[in-house]
Every structure is written in structure tokens, then in C-alpha cells.
Amino acid sequence: MNIVIVGQGAIGLLCYHRLSQAIINQQGDNLVSLWPSTPTTLSDYLFSEMNDIAKSFPFTMADNQLIASADVIIFCVKSYQVTEALKAVDHLISDDAVIILTHNGLGTLEEISPRLKPSQCLLALLLTQGAKKVAPYHVKHTGMGHSDLGIIYGTLDSIKQKQLLEHLNKSLKQLSWQENIQQAQWKKLAINCVINPISALNDIENGEVNQKAYQRMTEDIISEVVAVATKEGVILSEILLRQLIHNVAKSTNRNTSSMRADVRNKRRTEIEYINGYIHRLGEKHKLTTAMNTQLWLAVKALEDKY
Template identity: 40%
Template sequence: MNITVIGQGAIGLLWYHRLAQNLNNHVSLLCSARITSVPQATKFTDIDDNTSSKALIPANNQILRHAELILCCVKSYHVVEAIASLKNRIDVNAIVIYCHNGMVDFNQLPDLSQACYTLLTTHGSKIIQPFHVQHTGLGHNDLGLIYGSIQQKKQAQVVKALATALPSLTLSHHIKEKQWLKLAINCVINPLTAIDNIENGQLLQQKYSIIIDKLLAEIISVANKEDIIFSFEDLKNQVLDVAEKTAKNCSSMRSDILKKRKTEIDYINGYIANTAKKIGISVPEHEKLIQQVRALEVK
């Protein structure tokens, strides 16, 4: 399968390497325009701490025209820009998959005629140095169609390619619910760990219980208006379960703050706050965290 991965971040490089391990795939990488020097090879450290190198195949216009699958792995605030750069450069039958944190308003995206999916992953990865990624934790992928239509045979081909590269994978017909669950977990873990500069597992301490409860209550009230129904106890248990399973991890938002990068707060807690405003619900705890994270961002 002809596949182009967009983004040289941790998730983009993880998918690039794993997909390229299948010799039936022809995989290229479309780097950010901000990257002025692209190396001839990338490095990959697998889950067992083995490091290997692979030639980097940069995506050019000719490669993009023949791409069957476009896997967009960029920060939420770069999604619109990344998709706009594809306009008139990819085939109408190419499939676009979005893999990012937070929630993007797809009504803001450039008008594409392609079938579009969202991909949610719990696999862990981190950048050791530019163009060297490490697979830090095994996880699961959920894939769901969010726009357009696709032949079943083609969909099966996409699922097989992704599931072979990074097992395991579920094709979901209720991807919106899974998006909201991931959003809820991120709304708690990301800002709290970023603000207090702590590892995920430290959120299990009793002192965080009250703020977690308040955040979840606000999320549930907003989600209800979007026809997404959460049980408070179930949702809290899932948040704490993720915090426990990723106890030693540094959240992506904390990592962004430590590396003096812009965070995705506007697409995580900001999505809750913006949705709440539209439907007339107050979410003061989310608003407070948004302001605290923005104060930590490098201006």
C-alpha cells in the first residue's frame, strides 16, 4: 500500500517505522515546512530497546499523487494547515486518517472529497532526538469513519495495514463516543500534570481527588448535551486506571511545557469550554486550568 505519514513527531515517526517494516507498503514522510534539513535516515528504538535505522523517504508531489493512504499525525493546531497543504496534490480516492490529541472542529478543515477517519491510539512513544523515536508502551488503536464513504474491500485493506503495523486495532462504528472518552481522560491528566509538573501516577494522590471530580462533572454535563452519556463512577475509574497504567509517563502537555512548546490546551479543555459556551453551560474548573496552562506557555 502507498502510504504517506504527515508529521515527524513521536506518533508520526512511530507509524512511519512500523508501517515501513511491512515490505508490501511503500511509506513516505511529509515533514513540517519548518524543518529546513531532512536527514537521509531515521532511527527507531523498539519496545525491547533495540535500535535500528531506516532510510527516510521524503514525500514529494509525485509520491503524494499516488498515495492511497494519508496518515496525518500532527499537533491539533497544525491539522488545518497540514490538510490545506494537500489540496490538489492527492488523488480523490486517497483515504485521510487523522491521529492527534484533543478535538478539532472538522467544519474548519479545507473541503476534501476523500473518505476521512479518525485514529485514536494509546501506544506510547517519545522523541529521543530529532528523527529518532522510541516506542515506549504497547497500546490499542481505535479507527472510525468520520466523513465520506468507502468500499468495504478498501476499508479492510486499510485496517489490515494499520493493525499489522501496530496491533491491536478495532474498527469502531461509535468512534464519537471513544473520542469523547479520550478527550475526558486528556482533560484531567494533561493539564494537571503540566501545571504541577508531575508524572501521571501522582494524580492518584488523594489531594487531586476533588479537582478530578469537579472536572469530570463538568465534562459529563457538556457531553450529555452532545448525546454522549457517561457514568461518573465509570469515567473516574477509567481516568484513574490510565493514570495508574501510565504512572511513570510524562503527559504530552507537560512535555510541551518542559520543552517550551505551544500546548494543545485549546483543543482539549478548550474544546470543553467552547462547547459549553455554545450550549450555555458553565465550566469554571476547565476555564481555570486553561488560564493556568496558557500562563506557563512560552509567549
Template identity: 40%
Template sequence: MTDTLNNIVIVGQGAMGLLWYHHLSQQRLNNHRQKVTLLASNQALLDKAALNSAKYQLTPYRQEQTKSYSLKYSQKADINSANIIILCLKSFHIASAVERIAKDISPHCLIILAHNGMGTFAGVRKLLPNKQVILAMLTTHGCFRTAPLAITHTGLGQSDIGLLAGELSNEQQNRLTNRLNLALPHVSFHQDIKTKQWLKLAINCVINPITALNDIDNGEVNNKKFTKQIKLLLVEIIEVSKKEHIDLELSELQAVVHKVANATARNCSSMRSDTRAGKATEVDYINGYIHSLGQQNNIATPENSRLWQQVLNLNHSLNRE
């Protein structure tokens, strides 16, 4: 890892990718030059004029005025010199995105995986050198895309980061955390990011499929008619998590799910948004991940398995209409 963290590549032109790109690129660093670029899936289709004149739009949190900003797309040289690469993608695009750029990534670059669900790390690690630093980032910021290259920041949140592979000294951890925290606070580094991942996974296993299958806002998950189903989902998750040496408590998970559903009561979950738009969901990496681990460990997960299949079937039926 280099002393400076000023060359950053954001992969993904979705809501979260553009949000991080905006805040990192707008940040002013004393006595340091920085370069923040965005690697988009469709930029190969753009001609030179379109690449050089690209702009994106942002409506800041609790503001009505939308502003336009210049967008710098990543080139091969930017990936070669990147100190940090943040992958803000759907879970099912993570491995293929890393595979496309793996040969251009410096062994000293920090790779940050920012996505919903779990199950991508093993595939990513195989594509990179053994000593490559790979981190997970979980965020609770609310943001949605209103049009291509146009986003609205709908809720202030926090981000948690932690090591999945490689080594960072305490000084390096602090430097990385401060770099991100100055751009889009509040960012915290965790020595045990895996427990944080499981906590978020449990929340997603409840709120995402229930809202998608019932076409409801997040807050309606707290309706008493879902209480029994939520308990069944969480009990299965706790049993599977024990095999991963994760200790979760049912009462704590129930309280957290209730709190998140209440705090995001008027929000439309990402899975519900995807099914409404006829897009693929991340359910394979959410309830499907619990199903897969259950099978591997001979643990029955009937409720998670059922919702996993129902969401897949919902997608198929909507795509046929």
C-alpha cells in the first residue's frame, strides 16, 4: 500500500457508485493532487467526444436543486495507478468485473467490495494475488438513480469497512478510513467485518424478499402478519451462521430488523425496485446464500429457500408479461 491514496477508481455507474464518485472527486486535499475516475460498463460504446464531455447529476440530501458535474471515465492507465478500487456493483457482477481488470490492477491496490449479500469473496480472491488487500464495505446511505447518470441522495447513513484478505497496519487502516470519511462520513473500520456482514445479511434476508413479494414499502414489514415469518427466517440464519463461527441472537436480530424497517419506512427496497423494473435481483446472494450454506452443512432452511425460489419465480413471471 502506498503512502498516498489519491488515485481512486469507482467501478459501477449505479446510485452508490455515483454517490461515492461524487464525494471523493469533489473532496479537496491539501498539498496533494488526486484523480478519481469511474469505470462504467457502457463506456466502451461511447465515442471520444462523449467520453470527454460526460456529466452526471446529483440532488443532495434534503435539497431540491439538482446540479450537474463533469464525469471522468477510467482508462487502463487509471486502473494501473489506482491506490483504491471500489466496486459498487450488484453481487452477480462483482467477479466478472474483477476478472476484466485483474491483469491491470497493482498488487499494492486496495480492493473494496461494496455490494448487498454475501458469497462473492471466494471468487474474487481466486482472481487476484494472495497478498492483495481485499476489504468489504457496508453502507446505510440511501440513494437512488432517477435516470442514467442522475442520482438523488435520499438518506444519510454510515459505512463500515474491514479486511477480508491481506494485511494493513493500524496506520494504514486509519489512513484509509480517514480518506473515505472526509469524503462521505461516517466511515468506521472494523476488525470483525464478517459479523457486520452477517448482521446486514440477516436484515436483507427479511426486508428484501418480503417487500418484493408483497410489493410493499419497508415499513410495512413491521406489520404483525409478518412476525412469524420473520422469526422463521432469522432462526434459520442463526443456525447456519454458527457453522461460520458467527454468534447471532434472535432477540437482537428481531429488534434490528424492526428498527431498520421503521427508519426506512417509506423506502422501496432494492429487491422490490429490481423486480418492479424486471431486472435480476441479488436474491441468490441473500436468501439463496443461506440456502446454499444450509445445504453444505446439512441444515434445513425451508423459509429462506422458499422465499429465494419465490423471488426467482416472481422475476421470471414478470419478465414473461
């Protein structure tokens, strides 16, 4: 199974490293290659384990031929980069290639579905592992976690599914197949709707989101997410979501959310696909999403400053 990773951010390099170290054919050839978002003349990358031991590894750079022959293509880019990333290579991708998206938020499927071929299968990979980009082509693994995988477009035969799960479990570990990945996507969206904007706007670590000062805000965010999800045919529990978000903030208490990191580094955030997505669905279903709309506008205002 030939796999191409698109994107060389923290998650892209993490996935490339884990997969390339685990998936080698009988001849000893690496079956994983990297298609970077920006060209590079480098031939090596640095990977730091959680114990801070860093090692240099060579990487295989993907070209048009490798993209065309890929069985699986994993897009490890930000939500707002997915459409352009796919547009750059979709003319090369084979009709039966499996495409995997791993990003925060929702809304990209609606954007890219017109570009997908009927025979293609699109999967969502929900990674909870932590990774930090220390420098260009230097990534540090900052946390283990459980991950979910499931179909969001098309179909996948059982043999290919089994192969794919074997490969990803061998490399990413603790990966589960979800028949209803949409439910898992909405749970992750709810977590992001709370932790990301609150931590970014207040410049705090994840654990501080559990403080009493943010309790009412958290409850309002969750209430709006649940109402919108119901209209979309996804049933969520406010009580269970509050507990889940509390637990995630507690277990990642010293972590910096991706949105807080983006704001600190004056980068574009994924707010449009997180609280902004809730705002747009609220308009679609004529529901009030005052708190999510407020947070969406506040983070957009921060972005406008830089």
C-alpha cells in the first residue's frame, strides 16, 4: 500500500514519521512519501520524541508519479487549506485512491465534494496525538492519544479497509474504525468550539478553560452546538459534552491549543470551520448561536489586527 502525506506541518511530519518507520515492503523500500505544501531542497527532517531525544531521518519526496500511483493520500493541512491542496493534485489522483482528511473543524466536505470522483472514498481521521513544529522540518511529538477513522464519502471494500487499519494501527497506534464517524466529528467539534477560542482569546493553557469564569460561556457554546447538531441529524448530550470537554481540558492542562498557537504566531486560525461553522449552520436553520457567533467574530477581529 503506497501512501502519500500532503503537508509538512506538525501533524503532517508526525504522520509521515510514524508511517514511514512502520511501513516498509519486503525489499526494504519505504512505501510512504511526502508531498510538501512548499518546495524544499532538504533531504532530511528532525523528529523529537516525547523524551526530547531528537534524531535526523531522510524523507522520500513525492512527485507526480508517486501521487498517481498512491493507494492512500492523507491530507495533513489546515481546514482552510484543504480545497486548494486537493485542487493542486486531484488531476493526478487515481479513480480508486482512498483520500483521508485530518484537520480541525467541519465544512470542508461541502467545499470539496464536487471535485471527488464517484469511485473515490473519503475518510476522516480524528487524531488526538500532540505535535509541535519546532522549526521547518523539525517536529516534536508532545502527546499520545486515541484516534478515530471512518468514511464521510463513498464506500470502501472490506479488504482495503482491513489493510488500511493494519497499516495505520502499526504506525499511529490506538486507532479505531468508526461506522458513524460523523458523531465523533461533532464531539471533536464541540471540544474545539470551547477550548480553542477561549484559550486563544484569553491567552491561557487548556486546563485554565475549566475555571469558573468560563463555565457559563462553555455551557452556552455547548447548548448552541447541540441545537445545531440536532437539526443536522446528529444527537448529542449537553451533560456528556460538558464532562468530555472538562476531561480533555484537564488531561491536556499544560498544552497550548492550535488556535492559541496560531494567534500567538500571527497565523490564520481555523475559526471559520469551528465556531464559524456553527454560526453558518445557525443561520441555515434559523437558530440563534449568539455565543459561537461572538467568539467567531472576536477571533476574526484578532486575525484582522495582523
